[in-house]
Amino acid sequence: MIKLQDVCYVRMGTRDMEGAEFFANDYLGLEVDDRTKGGVYFKSDERAHTLCYFEGDPADQAVAFVVASDAELDQAAASLEGMKHEVHVGTPEEASLRKVKSFIAFNDPTGNRIELVVRPEHSGRRYHGTRDAGITGFSHVGLCTTDAARDEAFWTEVCNARVSDRIGDAPLLRIDEVHHSIALFPTNRAGIQHINHQVATADDVQRSYNFLSEKGVKMVFGPGRHVTSMAKFLYFEGPDGMVFEYSSGVESIADELLYRERQFPADPTGFCGWGSKPDIKEFKN
Ligand SMILES: O=C(O)c1cccc(O)c1O
Numbered sequence: 001m002i003k004l005q006d007v008c009y010v011r012m013g014t015r016d017m018e019g020a021e022f023f024a025n026d027y028l029g030l031e032v033d034d035r036t037k038g039g040v041y042f043k044s045d046e047r048a049h050t051l052c053y054f055e056g057d058p059a060d061q062a063v064a065f066v067v068a069s070d071a072e073l074d075q076a077a078a079s080l081e082g083m084k085h086e087v088h089v090g091t092p093e094e095a096s097l098r099k100v101k102s103f104i105a106f107n108d109p110t111g112n113r114i115e116l117v118v119r120p121e122h123s124g125r126r127y128h129g130t131r132d133a134g135i136t137g138f139s140h141v142g143l144c145t146t147d148a149a150r151d152e153a154f155w156t157e158v159c160n161a162r163v164s165d166r167i168g169d170a171p172l173l174r175i176d177e178v179h180h181s182i183a184l185f186p187t188n189r190a191g192i193q194h195i196n197h198q199v200a201t202a203d204d205v206q207r208s209y210n211f212l213s214e215k216g217v218k219m220v221f222g223p224g225r226h227v228t229s230m231a232k233f234l235y236f237e238g239p240d241g242m243v244f245e246y247s248s249g250v251e252s253i254a255d256e257l258l259y260r261e262r263q264f265p266a267d268p269t270g271f272c273g274w275g276s277k278p279d280i281k282e283f284k285n
Protein backbone atom coordinates (compact mmCIF):
# COMPACT_ATOMS: atom_id res chain seq x y z
CA MET A 1 0.00 0.00 0.00
CA ILE A 2 1.41 3.39 -1.04
CA LYS A 3 0.69 5.78 1.81
CA LEU A 4 0.11 9.27 0.41
CA GLN A 5 0.50 11.79 3.22
CA ASP A 6 -0.43 14.98 1.40
CA VAL A 7 -0.80 16.56 -2.01
CA CYS A 8 2.33 18.62 -2.49
CA TYR A 9 2.62 20.60 -5.72
CA VAL A 10 1.67 20.73 -9.38
CA ARG A 11 4.09 21.29 -12.26
CA MET A 12 2.87 22.54 -15.60
CA GLY A 13 4.58 23.38 -18.87
CA THR A 14 3.67 26.58 -20.68
CA ARG A 15 4.75 28.24 -23.91
CA ASP A 16 3.93 31.65 -22.44
CA MET A 17 5.91 31.96 -19.25
CA GLU A 18 5.28 35.66 -18.90
CA GLY A 19 1.52 35.23 -19.27
CA ALA A 20 1.48 32.33 -16.81
CA GLU A 21 3.47 34.28 -14.25
CA PHE A 22 1.22 37.31 -14.63
CA PHE A 23 -1.89 35.21 -14.13
CA ALA A 24 -0.54 33.27 -11.13
CA ASN A 25 0.82 36.36 -9.42
CA ASP A 26 -1.59 39.19 -10.26
CA TYR A 27 -4.85 37.29 -10.70
CA LEU A 28 -4.68 34.00 -8.81
CA GLY A 29 -2.78 35.73 -6.01
CA LEU A 30 0.16 33.37 -5.53
CA GLU A 31 3.62 34.61 -4.59
CA VAL A 32 6.69 34.16 -6.78
CA ASP A 33 9.21 32.50 -4.53
CA ASP A 34 11.99 31.43 -6.84
CA ARG A 35 13.13 31.28 -10.44
CA THR A 36 15.43 28.90 -12.21
CA LYS A 37 16.21 29.02 -15.89
CA GLY A 38 12.99 27.94 -17.48
CA GLY A 39 10.93 27.73 -14.27
CA VAL A 40 8.99 29.95 -11.88
CA TYR A 41 7.99 28.71 -8.43
CA PHE A 42 4.90 29.92 -6.62
CA LYS A 43 4.13 29.79 -2.94
CA SER A 44 0.57 29.60 -1.54
CA ASP A 45 1.18 28.56 2.06
CA GLU A 46 3.97 27.62 4.45
CA ARG A 47 5.59 25.33 1.90
CA ALA A 48 8.51 26.46 -0.27
CA HIS A 49 6.36 26.05 -3.38
CA THR A 50 3.07 24.45 -4.40
CA LEU A 51 3.03 25.34 -8.12
CA CYS A 52 5.77 25.45 -10.73
CA TYR A 53 5.37 26.67 -14.30
CA PHE A 54 8.18 25.66 -16.64
CA GLU A 55 8.96 26.39 -20.30
CA GLY A 56 7.45 23.47 -22.16
CA ASP A 57 4.42 21.68 -23.49
CA PRO A 58 1.21 22.62 -21.63
CA ALA A 59 0.24 18.94 -21.82
CA ASP A 60 3.30 18.20 -19.66
CA GLN A 61 1.71 18.29 -16.20
CA ALA A 62 2.45 16.46 -12.97
CA VAL A 63 0.91 16.26 -9.50
CA ALA A 64 3.05 15.34 -6.51
CA PHE A 65 2.20 13.56 -3.27
CA VAL A 66 4.36 13.19 -0.18
CA VAL A 67 5.39 9.80 1.18
CA ALA A 68 7.11 9.35 4.53
CA SER A 69 10.59 8.04 3.71
CA ASP A 70 13.01 6.76 1.11
CA ALA A 71 12.15 3.25 2.28
CA GLU A 72 8.48 3.86 1.44
CA LEU A 73 9.50 5.41 -1.87
CA ASP A 74 11.48 2.26 -2.75
CA GLN A 75 8.53 0.08 -1.76
CA ALA A 76 6.20 2.20 -3.87
CA ALA A 77 8.54 1.91 -6.87
CA ALA A 78 8.68 -1.86 -6.48
CA SER A 79 4.91 -2.26 -6.19
CA LEU A 80 4.26 0.03 -9.19
CA GLU A 81 6.80 -1.84 -11.29
CA GLY A 82 5.16 -5.09 -10.23
CA MET A 83 1.94 -3.70 -11.71
CA LYS A 84 3.74 -2.78 -14.96
CA HIS A 85 3.76 0.96 -14.33
CA GLU A 86 7.00 2.33 -15.72
CA VAL A 87 8.78 4.11 -12.85
CA HIS A 88 11.27 6.91 -13.30
CA VAL A 89 13.63 7.44 -10.38
CA GLY A 90 14.33 11.16 -10.12
CA THR A 91 17.94 12.25 -10.53
CA PRO A 92 19.47 14.56 -7.90
CA GLU A 93 19.17 17.46 -10.39
CA GLU A 94 15.47 16.71 -10.98
CA ALA A 95 14.90 16.42 -7.23
CA SER A 96 16.54 19.76 -6.64
CA LEU A 97 14.35 21.35 -9.35
CA ARG A 98 11.35 20.11 -7.33
CA LYS A 99 12.79 21.17 -3.97
CA VAL A 100 12.48 17.63 -2.60
CA LYS A 101 15.03 15.18 -1.24
CA SER A 102 14.05 12.36 -3.60
CA PHE A 103 11.17 11.33 -5.83
CA ILE A 104 9.83 8.86 -8.35
CA ALA A 105 7.46 9.53 -11.23
CA PHE A 106 4.97 7.25 -12.97
CA ASN A 107 1.67 7.43 -14.86
CA ASP A 108 -1.61 6.48 -13.22
CA PRO A 109 -3.86 4.16 -15.29
CA THR A 110 -5.35 7.10 -17.23
CA GLY A 111 -1.86 8.46 -17.99
CA ASN A 112 -1.74 11.30 -15.47
CA ARG A 113 1.87 12.00 -14.46
CA ILE A 114 2.20 11.41 -10.71
CA GLU A 115 5.27 12.14 -8.59
CA LEU A 116 5.87 10.67 -5.14
CA VAL A 117 8.26 12.82 -3.15
CA VAL A 118 10.18 12.59 0.11
CA ARG A 119 10.95 15.61 2.29
CA PRO A 120 9.57 18.51 0.24
CA GLU A 121 11.08 21.80 1.31
CA HIS A 122 9.17 24.08 3.64
CA SER A 123 10.00 27.71 3.94
CA GLY A 124 10.69 29.82 6.97
CA ARG A 125 8.66 32.61 5.44
CA ARG A 126 4.94 33.12 5.50
CA TYR A 127 3.07 33.34 2.21
CA HIS A 128 1.68 36.68 1.23
CA GLY A 129 0.30 37.29 -2.22
CA THR A 130 0.57 40.57 -4.04
CA ARG A 131 -3.20 40.93 -3.90
CA ASP A 132 -5.33 40.00 -0.92
CA ALA A 133 -6.95 36.88 -2.37
CA GLY A 134 -7.25 35.32 1.10
CA ILE A 135 -5.49 32.13 0.00
CA THR A 136 -4.69 29.77 2.86
CA GLY A 137 -3.08 27.08 0.73
CA PHE A 138 -3.00 24.64 -2.16
CA SER A 139 -5.52 21.95 -1.28
CA HIS A 140 -6.62 19.53 -4.00
CA VAL A 141 -6.52 18.56 -7.65
CA GLY A 142 -9.11 17.24 -10.03
CA LEU A 143 -7.61 14.60 -12.32
CA CYS A 144 -9.02 13.38 -15.59
CA THR A 145 -10.00 9.74 -15.74
CA THR A 146 -10.82 7.63 -18.79
CA ASP A 147 -12.28 4.91 -16.53
CA ALA A 148 -13.51 6.07 -13.13
CA ALA A 149 -13.96 2.60 -11.62
CA ARG A 150 -10.47 1.48 -12.68
CA ASP A 151 -8.80 4.66 -11.41
CA GLU A 152 -10.81 4.70 -8.18
CA ALA A 153 -9.47 1.18 -7.56
CA PHE A 154 -5.93 2.37 -8.27
CA TRP A 155 -6.11 5.26 -5.80
CA THR A 156 -7.95 3.30 -3.11
CA GLU A 157 -6.33 -0.15 -3.42
CA VAL A 158 -2.78 0.53 -4.61
CA CYS A 159 -2.69 3.80 -2.66
CA ASN A 160 -4.38 4.70 0.61
CA ALA A 161 -7.12 7.02 -0.68
CA ARG A 162 -10.69 6.61 0.63
CA VAL A 163 -13.90 7.61 -1.15
CA SER A 164 -15.60 10.52 0.64
CA ASP A 165 -18.42 10.98 -1.89
CA ARG A 166 -19.26 10.33 -5.52
CA ILE A 167 -20.92 12.68 -7.99
CA GLY A 168 -22.19 10.28 -10.62
CA ASP A 169 -19.14 8.05 -11.13
CA ALA A 170 -16.67 10.78 -10.10
CA PRO A 171 -15.10 9.93 -6.74
CA LEU A 172 -13.87 12.60 -4.31
CA LEU A 173 -10.97 10.93 -2.51
CA ARG A 174 -9.35 11.75 0.82
CA ILE A 175 -5.91 10.82 2.08
CA ASP A 176 -6.24 12.56 5.45
CA GLU A 177 -9.10 14.29 7.26
CA VAL A 178 -9.66 16.82 4.47
CA HIS A 179 -12.84 15.83 2.56
CA HIS A 180 -10.82 15.31 -0.63
CA SER A 181 -7.32 15.86 -1.96
CA ILE A 182 -7.94 14.13 -5.29
CA ALA A 183 -11.10 14.04 -7.39
CA LEU A 184 -11.43 11.96 -10.56
CA PHE A 185 -13.59 13.28 -13.39
CA PRO A 186 -14.54 11.04 -16.30
CA THR A 187 -13.47 12.39 -19.69
CA ASN A 188 -11.56 11.30 -22.79
CA ARG A 189 -8.10 12.63 -21.98
CA ALA A 190 -5.37 12.57 -19.35
CA GLY A 191 -4.31 15.64 -17.40
CA ILE A 192 -5.08 17.91 -14.50
CA GLN A 193 -8.76 18.83 -14.61
CA HIS A 194 -8.66 21.60 -11.99
CA ILE A 195 -6.39 23.04 -9.30
CA ASN A 196 -7.88 24.09 -5.96
CA HIS A 197 -6.66 26.66 -3.49
CA GLN A 198 -8.47 27.23 -0.22
CA VAL A 199 -9.39 30.78 0.72
CA ALA A 200 -10.17 31.93 4.23
CA THR A 201 -13.83 32.95 3.95
CA ALA A 202 -16.83 33.14 1.65
CA ASP A 203 -16.07 36.89 1.40
CA ASP A 204 -12.81 36.01 -0.35
CA VAL A 205 -14.74 33.90 -2.87
CA GLN A 206 -17.15 36.72 -3.70
CA ARG A 207 -14.38 39.35 -3.68
CA SER A 208 -12.36 37.33 -6.20
CA TYR A 209 -15.45 36.81 -8.34
CA ASN A 210 -15.82 40.57 -8.69
CA PHE A 211 -12.09 41.26 -9.03
CA LEU A 212 -11.44 38.59 -11.66
CA SER A 213 -14.66 39.30 -13.60
CA GLU A 214 -13.63 42.94 -13.90
CA LYS A 215 -10.23 41.83 -15.26
CA GLY A 216 -11.96 39.74 -17.92
CA VAL A 217 -10.98 36.38 -16.48
CA LYS A 218 -13.35 33.71 -17.79
CA MET A 219 -15.64 32.49 -15.02
CA VAL A 220 -16.69 28.88 -15.51
CA PHE A 221 -18.67 27.96 -12.36
CA GLY A 222 -20.01 29.77 -9.32
CA PRO A 223 -19.98 31.44 -6.96
CA GLY A 224 -21.69 28.41 -5.51
CA ARG A 225 -21.66 25.91 -2.70
CA HIS A 226 -20.61 22.29 -3.02
CA VAL A 227 -23.18 19.90 -1.59
CA THR A 228 -20.41 17.33 -1.07
CA SER A 229 -17.62 19.13 0.87
CA MET A 230 -20.01 22.03 1.72
CA ALA A 231 -17.33 24.50 0.54
CA LYS A 232 -18.28 27.80 -1.10
CA PHE A 233 -16.55 27.90 -4.45
CA LEU A 234 -15.57 29.74 -7.61
CA TYR A 235 -13.99 28.31 -10.77
CA PHE A 236 -12.26 30.32 -13.48
CA GLU A 237 -9.95 29.69 -16.39
CA GLY A 238 -6.20 30.32 -16.34
CA PRO A 239 -3.37 29.91 -18.85
CA ASP A 240 -3.60 27.07 -21.37
CA GLY A 241 -7.26 26.52 -20.45
CA MET A 242 -6.47 25.23 -16.93
CA VAL A 243 -9.38 25.55 -14.52
CA PHE A 244 -8.59 27.02 -11.11
CA GLU A 245 -10.90 26.79 -8.10
CA TYR A 246 -11.04 28.77 -4.90
CA SER A 247 -13.04 27.21 -2.12
CA SER A 248 -13.70 27.96 1.49
CA GLY A 249 -14.95 25.75 4.29
CA VAL A 250 -14.19 22.25 3.03
CA GLU A 251 -15.49 19.71 5.51
CA SER A 252 -13.16 17.68 7.69
CA ILE A 253 -13.84 13.99 8.22
CA ALA A 254 -12.69 13.62 11.79
CA ASP A 255 -14.06 10.18 12.51
CA GLU A 256 -13.18 7.72 9.75
CA LEU A 257 -15.12 4.92 11.42
CA LEU A 258 -18.42 6.80 11.53
CA TYR A 259 -18.21 8.29 8.04
CA ARG A 260 -20.07 6.75 5.10
CA GLU A 261 -19.51 7.81 1.48
CA ARG A 262 -22.53 9.31 -0.23
CA GLN A 263 -23.82 9.27 -3.81
CA PHE A 264 -24.80 12.56 -5.49
CA PRO A 265 -26.37 13.07 -8.92
CA ALA A 266 -24.20 13.82 -11.95
CA ASP A 267 -26.16 16.98 -12.74
CA PRO A 268 -25.72 20.58 -11.55
CA THR A 269 -27.49 19.81 -8.25
CA GLY A 270 -24.72 17.33 -7.41
CA PHE A 271 -22.14 20.09 -7.75
CA CYS A 272 -23.88 23.16 -6.35
CA GLY A 273 -26.53 23.75 -3.72
CA TRP A 274 -27.12 27.34 -4.83
CA GLY A 275 -28.30 26.54 -8.34
CA SER A 276 -25.19 27.66 -10.20
CA LYS A 277 -24.47 25.67 -13.41
CA PRO A 278 -20.99 24.62 -14.50
CA ASP A 279 -19.43 25.69 -17.79
CA ILE A 280 -16.79 22.96 -17.35
CA LYS A 281 -16.86 20.00 -19.74
CA GLU A 282 -16.04 17.34 -17.13
CA PHE A 283 -18.80 18.60 -14.80
CA LYS A 284 -21.47 18.35 -17.50
CA ASN A 285 -21.38 14.62 -18.34
O1 LIG B 1 -15.51 20.44 -2.88
C1 LIG B 1 -16.24 19.62 -3.43
O2 LIG B 1 -17.05 18.90 -2.80
C2 LIG B 1 -16.19 19.47 -4.90
C3 LIG B 1 -17.21 18.84 -5.59
C4 LIG B 1 -17.18 18.74 -6.97
C5 LIG B 1 -16.12 19.25 -7.70
C6 LIG B 1 -15.07 19.87 -7.03
O3 LIG B 1 -14.04 20.42 -7.69
C7 LIG B 1 -15.09 19.98 -5.63
O4 LIG B 1 -14.05 20.59 -5.04
Ligand SMILES: [Fe+2]
Pocket residue numbers: 140142183194196245
Ligand atom coordinates in the same frame (compact mmCIF):
# COMPACT_ATOMS: atom_id res chain seq x y z
FE1 LIG C 1 -12.50 20.98 -6.50
